[in-house]
Amino acid sequence: MARKRGERVRAILATAADLLGERGYAGVNLEDVAERLDVTKGSLYYYFASKDELVTAAIEALGAEWTDRLEALPAHGPPTERLRALLREHIRIAVREHPAALRLFLVPDEWPEPQRDRIKALRHRHDAVFRAVVEEGARTGEFAVVAVDPTLQVLHAGMSQAPLWVRTDREIEQLTETLLKLVAATA
Amino acid sequence: MARKRGERVRAILATAADLLGERGYAGVNLEDVAERLDVTKGSLYYYFASKDELVTAAIEALGAEWTDRLEALPAHGPPTERLRALLREHIRIAVREHPAALRLFLVPDEWPEPQRDRIKALRHRHDAVFRAVVEEGARTGEFAVVAVDPTLQVLHAGMSQAPLWVRTDREIEQLTETLLKLVAATA
Amino acid sequence: MARKRGERVRAILATAADLLGERGYAGVNLEDVAERLDVTKGSLYYYFASKDELVTAAIEALGAEWTDRLEALPAHGPPTERLRALLREHIRIAVREHPAALRLFLVPDEWPEPQRDRIKALRHRHDAVFRAVVEEGARTGEFAVVAVDPTLQVLHAGMSQAPLWVRTDREIEQLTETLLKLVAATA
Amino acid sequence: MARKRGERVRAILATAADLLGERGYAGVNLEDVAERLDVTKGSLYYYFASKDELVTAAIEALGAEWTDRLEALPAHGPPTERLRALLREHIRIAVREHPAALRLFLVPDEWPEPQRDRIKALRHRHDAVFRAVVEEGARTGEFAVVAVDPTLQVLHAGMSQAPLWVRTDREIEQLTETLLKLVAATA
DNA sequence: TATGAATGAGATTTCATTCAT
DNA sequence: AATGAATGAAATCTCATTCAT
Numbered sequence: 001m002a003r004k005r006g007e008r009v010r011a012i013l014a015t016a017a018d019l020l021g022e023r024g025y026a027g028v029n030l031e032d033v034a035e036r037l038d039v040t041k042g043s044l045y046y047y048f049a050s051k052d053e054l055v056t057a058a059i060e061a062l063g064a065e066w067t068d069r070l071e072a073l074p075a076h077g078p079p080t081e082r083l084r085a086l087l088r089e090h091i092r093i094a095v096r097e098h099p100a101a102l103r104l105f106l107v108p109d110e111w112p113e114p115q116r117d118r119i120k121a122l123r124h125r126h127d128a129v130f131r132a133v134v135e136e137g138a139r140t141g142e143f144a145v146v147a148v149d150p151t152l153q154v155l156h157a158g159m160s161q162a163p164l165w166v167r168t169d170r171e172i173e174q175l176t177e178t179l180l181k182l183v184a185a186t187a
Numbered sequence: 188m189a190r191k192r193g194e195r196v197r198a199i200l201a202t203a204a205d206l207l208g209e210r211g212y213a214g215v216n217l218e219d220v221a222e223r224l225d226v227t228k229g230s231l232y233y234y235f236a237s238k239d240e241l242v243t244a245a246i247e248a249l250g251a252e253w254t255d256r257l258e259a260l261p262a263h264g265p266p267t268e269r270l271r272a273l274l275r276e277h278i279r280i281a282v283r284e285h286p287a288a289l290r291l292f293l294v295p296d297e298w299p300e301p302q303r304d305r306i307k308a309l310r311h312r313h314d315a316v317f318r319a320v321v322e323e324g325a326r327t328g329e330f331a332v333v334a335v336d337p338t339l340q341v342l343h344a345g346m347s348q349a350p351l352w353v354r355t356d357r358e359i360e361q362l363t364e365t366l367l368k369l370v371a372a373t374a
Numbered sequence: 375m376a377r378k379r380g381e382r383v384r385a386i387l388a389t390a391a392d393l394l395g396e397r398g399y400a401g402v403n404l405e406d407v408a409e410r411l412d413v414t415k416g417s418l419y420y421y422f423a424s425k426d427e428l429v430t431a432a433i434e435a436l437g438a439e440w441t442d443r444l445e446a447l448p449a450h451g452p453p454t455e456r457l458r459a460l461l462r463e464h465i466r467i468a469v470r471e472h473p474a475a476l477r478l479f480l481v482p483d484e485w486p487e488p489q490r491d492r493i494k495a496l497r498h499r500h501d502a503v504f505r506a507v508v509e510e511g512a513r514t515g516e517f518a519v520v521a522v523d524p525t526l527q528v529l530h531a532g533m534s535q536a537p538l539w540v541r542t543d544r545e546i547e548q549l550t551e552t553l554l555k556l557v558a559a560t561a
Numbered sequence: 562m563a564r565k566r567g568e569r570v571r572a573i574l575a576t577a578a579d580l581l582g583e584r585g586y587a588g589v590n591l592e593d594v595a596e597r598l599d600v601t602k603g604s605l606y607y608y609f610a611s612k613d614e615l616v617t618a619a620i621e622a623l624g625a626e627w628t629d630r631l632e633a634l635p636a637h638g639p640p641t642e643r644l645r646a647l648l649r650e651h652i653r654i655a656v657r658e659h660p661a662a663l664r665l666f667l668v669p670d671e672w673p674e675p676q677r678d679r680i681k682a683l684r685h686r687h688d689a690v691f692r693a694v695v696e697e698g699a700r701t702g703e704f705a706v707v708a709v710d711p712t713l714q715v716l717h718a719g720m721s722q723a724p725l726w727v728r729t730d731r732e733i734e735q736l737t738e739t740l741l742k743l744v745a746a747t748a
Numbered sequence: 749t750a751t752g753a754a755t756g757a758g759a760t761t762t763c764a765t766t767c768a769t
Numbered sequence: 770a771a772t773g774a775a776t777g778a779a780a781t782c783t784c785a786t787t788c789a790t
Contacts, residue, residue: 004749005749008749023213024211024212024213025213025214026210026211026212026213026214027212027213029783029784029785030784030785030786031783031784031785039750039751040750040751040752041751041752041784041785041786042750042751042752042753042786042787042788043749043750043751045785045786045787046749046750050785050786051784051785051786145365146361146364146365146368147361147365149352149361150358150361150362150365151365153345153348153349153352153362154341154344154345154362154365154366156348157341157344157345157347157348158340158341158344158345160344161340161343161344162340165336165340171337174333174334174336174337175337175340175341177333178332178333178334178337178338178341178369179341181333181368181369181371181373182365182368182369184368184371184373185373186368186371186372186373191773191774192773192774195774216758216759216760217759217760217761218758218759218760226774226775226776227775227776227777228759228760228761228776228777229761229762229763229775229776229777229778230774230775230776232760232761232762232763233773233774233775233776234774236761237760237761238759238760238761378752378753379752379753382753397587398585398586398587399585399587399588400584400585400586400587400588401586401587403779403780403781404780404781404782405779405780405781413754413755414754414755414756415755415756415780415781415782416754416755416756416757416782416783416784417753417754417755419781419782419783419784420752420753420754420755421753423782424781424782425780425781425782519739520735520738520739520742521735521739523726523735524732524735524736524739525739527719527722527723527726527736528715528718528719528736528739528740530722531715531718531719531721531722532714532715532718532719534718535714535717535718536714539710539714545711548707548708548710548711549711549714549715551707552706552707552708552711552712552715552743553715555707555742555743555745555747556739556742556743558742558745558747559747560742560745560746560747565770566770569770590762590763590764591763591764591765592762592763592764600771600772601771601772601773602763602764602765602772602773603765603766603767603771603772603773603774604770604771604772606764606765606766607770607771608770611764611765612763612764612765750790751789751790752788752789752790753787753788753789753790754786754787754788754789755784755785755786755787755788756784756785756786757783757784757785757786758782758783758784759781759782759783759784760780760781760782760783761779761780761781761782762778762779762780762781763776763777763778763779763780764776764777764778764779765775765776765777765778766774766775766776767773767774767775767776768772768773768774768775769771769772769773769774
């Protein structure tokens with residue numbers, strides 16, 4: 001049954017992504033993935049040909065879902081409001097749902113070559129969402145940035161690391177506002 | 188001879204730190220460390236009781252040297268200038284000398300418990316250097332920050348991740364100025 | 375199949391117990407255990423998490439089987455006859471089946487902490503079988519002992535060491551009768 | 562200086578004997594021996610050509626000293642008194658001075674071949690002291706034994722294991738009297 | 749589909765031994 | 770006489786992968 005299979009695969013990917021986030025590529029072993037899913041290692045090999053393939057798929061799924069949600073946010077209104085909404089949502093996902101994922105977007109050279117490229121691609125797509133808003137704001141003069149690239153890098157870095165210290169809603173707000181300063185018009 | 192021993196230990200730590208940076212904790216194996224030093228694995232165990240101990244020492248040495256250099260920068264002058272100097276120097280070290288080290292300051296839970304605490308302590312000392320300047324600037328009104336903690340977190344995140352995309356001096360400057368916006372007085 | 379697994383485990387434990395008896399804890403290596411079973415070292419780790427765990431299980435199994443057999447002996451009749459039967463059976467097992475096992479009942483501090491406690495527990499259960507008879511004999515006046523504890527200690531020591539010098543049935547009988555003198559009523 | 566050397570050697574042997582007793586042949590490593598003596602491993606090799614040679618010498622020294630002290634006890638008087646004195650002294654040495662040594666006299670096959678033979682020889686000389694008294698007592702009719710060999714074996718086993726449970730002087734007395742029952746004339 | 753068993757390569761760790769100083 | 774450094778062989782342990790059922 002394709003249905004069943006799809007669910008199974010999704011469950012595996014979600015679990016793998018969690019563990020990957022907790023411990024990084026080399027720190028995760030298939031035994032643990034299997035155990036958390038309450039199946040045996042052997043089963044994983046029915047769905048994925050190798051650890052690398054499983055890992056790549058897990059990253060892909062996580063990244064895709066994440067970007068989907070960011071892209072689903074309203075695409076109109078003043079850039080400041082749109083950027084604020086993006087930041088808030090991104091941080092919220094990072095902190096509440098995938099504390100794991102900071103490893104995916106920071107420290108890419110932790111991963112073996114094949115995964116590295118996929119991660120870069122994902123991050124690129126991810127990046128595009130923010131880039132569009134920042135560039136629009138810069139164009140209209142509502143934002144003042146030193147340069148777009150470093151601004152995006154710092155936005156990302158700041159958001160990705162959030163799971164390490166952000167807990168409360170108030171901290172989410174503070175981080176959001178702090179990051180907004182990166183594009184603020186100066187005195 | 189204590190001298191000789193010290194040098195040997197330093198050589199081992201430097202090599203370990205390099206590899207650690209290239210591949211992360213789980214990706215490093217003692218065989219490689221030994222080979223790069225042109226000794227046998229057994230020798231490493233003469234100096235360090237375990238892989239973990241070696242790794243901890245390597246991190247410690249790297250972190251200590253780094254903070255020393257930041258603390259050596261002039262401690263007077265307007266906060267903006269001092270913060271600019273700190274950021275520039277930190278990024279320069281990260282990019283030019285220890286691209287490795289982003290692992291030390293980000294992603295602490297990649298490490299086994301014992302290392303985790305040491306890393307946190309190092310990062311804390313490191314942090315204090317920046318915190319002093321930011322707090323002073325906030326007190327004198329030269330800086331305007333949403334809150335000190337998120338500001339420091341973003342500063343760190345932004346700097347630590349620099350090795351991943353910063354190459355030229357011009358990019359170092361742009362990143363420095365971008366980060367300075369986090370404390371800039373707003374219109 | 376639980377059945378199959380059980381057999382496999384039993385085979386491993388028996389082999390381990392043999393080697394343990396031949397060479398002691400530190401003298402046994404898993405390579406040898408594996409080779410004797412015609413499997414790879416890795417396989418042993420499928421069943422046991424560590425050398426220590428394997429060894430503990432081997433001891434446990436041996437001790438349990440042994441005590442089972444002693445407890446299966448008739449529990450009625452005059453204490454002298456019952457003690458004689460116990461001694462004879464114990465010595466017979468030690469000499470004919472588990473020359474190994476003197477290590478289990480003597481020299482407990484040869485073992486790492488975790489094993490030590492298990493061994494003590496086993497020995498205690500073992501001890502209880504003999505203690506019951508000796509105490510009954512002492513109560514009814516059929517036995518005369520200096521004190522129960524040292525008597526049991528010497529009974530044990532004498533039996534456990536038997537494999538080192540006892541070979542013939544006649545020697546088994548002589549040892550049995552010699553040990554019975556420990557509880558004999560005196561002139 | 563021969564004097565100095567002799568003392569050094571004696572110190573090494575004593576330390577080795579202690580550790581050997583605590584942990585058995587395979588459980589002892591030269592690092593530990595050296596550390597307890599506050600010298601380096603290398604030094605041990607100045608005095609002994611190998612671990613085995615050191616171990617053999619340590620056993621030899623311990624056994625010789627021990628037998629010397631037993632042979633120094635008065636060799637006249639009624640066998641019961643002489644045996645009582647021998648037992649008491651042996652147990653006292655075992656419990657108070659060389660709790661270690663039970664490994665030497667029990668479990669000989671823990672040792673590599675060369676040591677094994679030396680240990681047997683030592684034990685044999687040791688045995689002769691007790692054998693003389695038991696045989697005399699048997700000849701004069703003061704003792705009644707099932708047979709001399711098993712009696713000696715049990716005497717030894719009981720005494721050697723004493724360090725494992727005997728602590729107080731009272732326990733030493735009880736063990737001594739319990740062992741004397743092995744040669745007691747029966748009702 | 750899924751499992752349990754097994755493997756083999758490679759990683760960490762231990763330790764007797766050697767040797768230049 | 771003694772040390773510190775280093776080695777290399779062997780031991781313990783880990784884990785991705787395979788496979789019969």
